[in-house]
Amino acid sequence: MLSLVTCTAPVNIATIKYWGKRDEKLILPLNDSLSGTLHQDDLKTTTTAMASESFTEDALWLNGKKEDINTTRYQNVLKTIRSRATKLMDKKHCVHICSVNNFPTAAGLASSASGYACLVYVLAQLYGVEGDVSAIARIGSGSACRSVYGGFVKWVMGEHADGSDSLAVQVAPETHWPEMNIIVLVVNDKKKETSSTNGMQLSAQTSPMMKERCATIVPQRMKDIEAAIQARDFQTFGDITMKDSDDFHAVCATTQPPIHYLNETSRYIIDLVHKFNTAAGSIKCAYTFDAGPNACIYLPADNVIEVLALFVKHFPTSDLAAYYRGDAANVEKIANYQPPTNTQSLYSTPSAATQELAGSLKYILHTKIGPGPCVLSESESLIDPSTGLPKVVAADPSAINN
Numbered sequence: 001m002l003s004l005v006t007c008t009a010p011v012n013i014a015t016i017k018y019w020g021k022r023d024e025k026l027i028l029p030l031n032d033s034l035s036g037t038l039h040q041d042d043l044k045t046t047t048t049a050m051a052s053e054s055f056t057e058d059a060l061w062l063n064g065k066k067e068d069i070n071t072t073r074y075q076n077v078l079k080t081i082r083s084r085a086t087k088l089m090d091k092k093h094c095v096h097i098c099s100v101n102n103f104p105t106a107a108g109l110a111s112s113a114s115g116y117a118c119l120v121y122v123l124a125q126l127y128g129v130e131g132d133v134s135a136i137a138r139i140g141s142g143s144a145c146r147s148v149y150g151g152f153v154k155w156v157m158g159e160h161a162d163g164s165d166s167l168a169v170q171v172a173p174e175t176h177w178p179e180m181n182i183i184v185l186v187v188n189d190k191k192k193e194t195s196s197t198n199g200m201q202l203s204a205q206t207s208p209m210m211k212e213r214c215a216t217i218v219p220q221r222m223k224d225i226e227a228a229i230q231a232r233d234f235q236t237f238g239d240i241t242m243k244d245s246d247d248f249h250a251v252c253a254t255t256q257p258p259i260h261y262l263n264e265t266s267r268y269i270i271d272l273v274h275k276f277n278t279a280a281g282s283i284k285c286a287y288t289f290d291a292g293p294n295a296c297i298y299l300p301a302d303n304v305i306e307v308l309a310l311f312v313k314h315f316p317t318s319d320l321a322a323y324y325r326g327d328a329a330n331v332e333k334i335a336n337y338q339p340p341t342n343t344q345s346l347y348s349t350p351s352a353a354t355q356e357l358a359g360s361l362k363y364i365l366h367t368k369i370g371p372g373p374c375v376l377s378e379s380e381s382l383i384d385p386s387t388g389l390p391k392v393v394a395a396d397p398s399a400i401n402n
């Protein structure tokens with residue numbers, strides 16, 4: 001029997017942010033959180049895991065480079081998977097794992113969520129782990145538990161000290177709200193950020209905003225946003241999403257020492273979205289920012305062209321076809337877009353502020369809500385079964401052209 005499995009897993013972008021742990025080791029959060037799962041056509045991690053009696057040690061390759069598998073988080077994941085195994089239990093099999101992202105790590109898009117979700121999902125197939133695996137993904141990286149499902153997913157914080165009830169639950173599948181699109185504005189930034197893990201620990205210890213956020217603000221927002229998703233009510237969804245992003249960054253700013261994930265470009269985008277929504281008379285699009293300056297914009301399909309045209313106007317490019325990474329058929333529509341009178345002034349000649357920010361976006365990625373992890377066929381394996389080592393795969397041109 002060949003013990004080799006390959007899976008893919010998606011990235012997720014939280015609309016209600018997870019920020020702060022009540023247990024650092026088990027990765028138990030201080031609040032519930034909720035996210036949209038992004039489509040794997042555009043962003044995904046692919047991972048192959050192979051078990052063999054001939055392997056002398058567990059080994060891991062990430063994006064072609066051998067990594068240390070002996071970190072606490074990898075070891076906790078492996079130990080938990082093996083303790084729940086219904087296959088490969090009789091002998092001491094070691095495992096080789098090979099994982100790649102189809103998006104450039106240099107883009108600063110969070111890869112830990114899709115990475116750990118994929119690792120856990122593939123190992124669960126290999127070892128025959130039954131039932132929910134989100135709690136195992138959680139001990140790799142908190143936000144990874146939400147990448148175990150497609151559509152809209154909540155991470156219920158749970159109450160038990162052992163974390164047994166701190167799980168991801170699907171709120172709605174990807175088919176429920178197919179009009180929901182996401183635009184990622186990838187911001188050029190060289191600054192090394194405070195990691196989420198360190199940042200949230202500092203915030204939990206020092207930000208005076210944390211208590212109320214966890215006790216009352218997030219529980220109410222969770223109820224409201226879940227209802228908005230069920231009703232496909234974008235006005236409420238967008239309003240809550242932006243407020244929670246703003247509050248999360250205010251928590252960071254009131255942390256000691258203060259943490260600043262947003263930069264000048266991020267703040268410009270926040271102001272622009274508000275001006276645009278006000279001029280339009282409704283919430284056309286909603287931003288959210290994680291632990292970095294990139295903007296994720298949630299928006300209904302009907303608003304995609306006008307919103308893309310707006311961003312392209314404010315962050316111009318000489319090569320739209322390379323700058324905009326989405327449906328090629330949209331390029332011409334974006335270039336030729338004629339705004340209605342109410343929002344027209346926002347599309348006029350770039351201001352001095354815009355000129356100062358010229359070149360501050362790397363590119364614009366356009367995707368939608370998508371499904372959860374998938375199992376691929378043996379032919380798509382990243383490991384050569386005859387050697388147990390990573391296959392030499394031709395570099396993905398989109399992954400180096402960043």
Ligand code: DP6
Nearest residue numbers: 014017018141142143196197290291
């Ligand atoms: C801002 O899941 O990366 O993206 O559990 O320590 O690995 P660890 O942290 P991580 O934190 C993600 C924080 C966030 C918000 C979110 O995704 O909910």
